[in-house]
Amino acid sequence: MTDASSRPEARAPRGFADRRARDLSAERTLIARVSEVYERWGFEPLETPAFEYADALGKFLPDADRPNAGVFALQDDDDQWMALRYDHTAPLARFAAENWQNLPKPFRRYAFGPVWRNEKPGPGRFREFMQCDADTVGSDRPESDAEIVAMACEGLTAAGLGEGQAVLRVADRRLFDGLFDEGGVTDAGQRLTALRAVDKYDRLGWEGVRDLLGAGRLDESGDYTRGAGLDATLICRIEGFLKAEQAGGWTDRIDRLADAGGLGAAGAAALESLERIGAAVRALGAPEGAVAFDPAVVRGLEYYTAAVFEAELLLETTDEKGRPVRFGSIGGGGRYDDLVARFTGERVPATGFSFGVSRLAAALRAAGRAPAEPRGPVVVIVFDDDGMTHGLGCAAEIRRAGIAAEVYLGRAGMKTQMKYADRRASPAAVILGGDEIAQGMATVKDLDAGRAAAAGLADNAAWKAERPGQVTVPRADLVPTLRQIIEEVSRNGAPGG
Structure with a gap:
């Protein structure tokens, strides 16, 4: 482990964003x-x-008076400027x-x-x-x-x-x-300054544009912009x-x-x-x-x-x-x-x-018009190392059928694994415990049905008793069962989605 004082701060550069x-x-x-x-x-x-060569991009952005103004530029090993x-x-x-x-x-x-x-x-x-x-x-x-x-x-x-x-x-x-x-x-710079002033008409209104066409404008922050004159x-x-x-x-x-x-x-x-x-x-x-x-x-x-x-x-x-x-x-x-x-x-x-x-x-x-949240994969849950090869084979079988699937590869119990599947927005979880493996069965939990039913039940005990959206099926019926759940979600949408 490195000393805390020598560790870099985890941060994205200003003006850049991580997107999920x-x-x-x-x-x-x-x-x-x-x-x-x-x-x-x-x-x-x-x-x-x-990247393009900086001279190919040209200096068309406002206030771009040098190769790296307005663009991100670097010099190649032949001393030519390139810019994003x-x-x-x-x-x-x-x-x-x-x-x-x-x-x-x-x-x-x-x-x-x-x-x-x-x-x-x-x-x-x-x-x-x-x-x-x-x-x-x-x-x-x-x-x-x-x-x-x-x-x-x-x-x-x-x-x-x-x-x-x-x-x-x-x-x-x-x-x-x-x-x-x-x-x-006739001055090209004066014309360009005037055009940039007019371009702000919808934001500043006529009074703001009038000032920028004339001597200049002092904005609310105290910054002064020289006008076109x-x-x-x-x-x-x-x-x-x-x-x-x-x-x-x-x-x-x-x-x-x-x-x-x-x-x-x-x-x-x-x-x-x-x-x-x-x-x-x-x-x-x-x-x-x-x-x-x-x-x-x-x-x-x-x-x-x-x-x-x-x-x-x-x-x-x-x-x-x-x-x-x-x-x-x-x-x-x-x-x-x-x-x-x-x-x-x-x-x-x-x-x-x-x-x-x-x-x-x-x-x-x-505006509330974004596409539906992307759905996660089916999560296959196993409880010990002995069940891992069965889980991996089960996930491979599901993927061969054209359904996204993964095995939970952390080291945690049932509760954490189910929380993981929920955070992945998974339509269903497949549970492979010792009994299911021995009997050639699989337990499928319809997570969307579970979420909907849980929201309508009075307390947690009732939710556990009714075990909403959960069924144990022969392995041969696993893929058809998952496909039915996913098609139902496609038709009706996920709860809260």
Whole structure:
């Protein structure tokens, strides 16, 4: 044994979380459901490495002024910087550039897996999280944006969100390009700061955004954020622009912006594209109200060039104490026509959407909509070393029948073994005592039936007397008995599940 003073403290790094079966099962279920939608729409799966060269990822995250800012980076033995991917889009651009000659064009792919961001962690904000993306590379048609939007709606429905529980908001970065052009804002950094201010509109409201568009803002914690330094006239125009969302439907909002003018050639092109996206989304059968044009959507990443999308959760959610919780954005994306050109020098149009798997799973759980808790294996219980080989053979027999099973391999008595089976959420326990082994029998305890019956009996003595859900059967009948219990649970659900 090591001295206590020299032992490391058992702790997970800040911003990283351990996840057990409940969370993993929920995420895998979401990924499977959404992947089925993406493949039905003709998108193929692609997996890229967790690490990319830092120059291939680019500096698109906010405040990323050095190779290891915003990302987790290290130097390879040849002194090249590598970094963990911060999303699935930048690796796709590298893959497309590297393999473009051999790919079907347009190239349609989806991907899922963890991403990492070296940002300050906080409540519900992790440095490692799961994302699922779908992208089309090689089409400049607004209809390809519309297809991504409509497919994202279907994917969110497959994930478990019903009518009115999410909305996918659509806009176009070129609307602001037109505003800036007409307002004489030519500095790229100033434009980006202004866009990031607008991106906070849903969280800070107009007053907070106005401050960030101007001199800057002092938040409640005392931290000061420098503003974009726009003049008052342009800030006033942006206010009217953002409030166009209060107009009627998709076409009404476009007409209002067109009538207001002052958007220049870039803004006019954006409005034309948005008209075509709206028509295509309707043709693709997206549910009424599931997609909306919202000029306040700009997205925070720098690489978007035209249409942008953001999925907002409308589902009512609460925390462990029943207090309302707002999840807000659960996904987003847009058009990034310049990303592949970073490698090739030739512009390759691309568009895509990504949703946060971990975030959506947490939201569904907060709304009481999480998938059923994963069930544990059948636990085979033996009482001594002489019975162990019989227990191992019994578990193997059960597994050959396609049922998950394990032998309890600790050194404890009946009570502890039963508690273990309960904590594993096992549907049943198989008890192999000396009498059962000698007689070629097995005692099967239906744990779910036992839990339900125990909850309805007056006291522990009555529970013991009635021995709910327990039966002794010949070994030849063991598997059919277990299968009947598991099928009953599948039909009716586990008590409390």
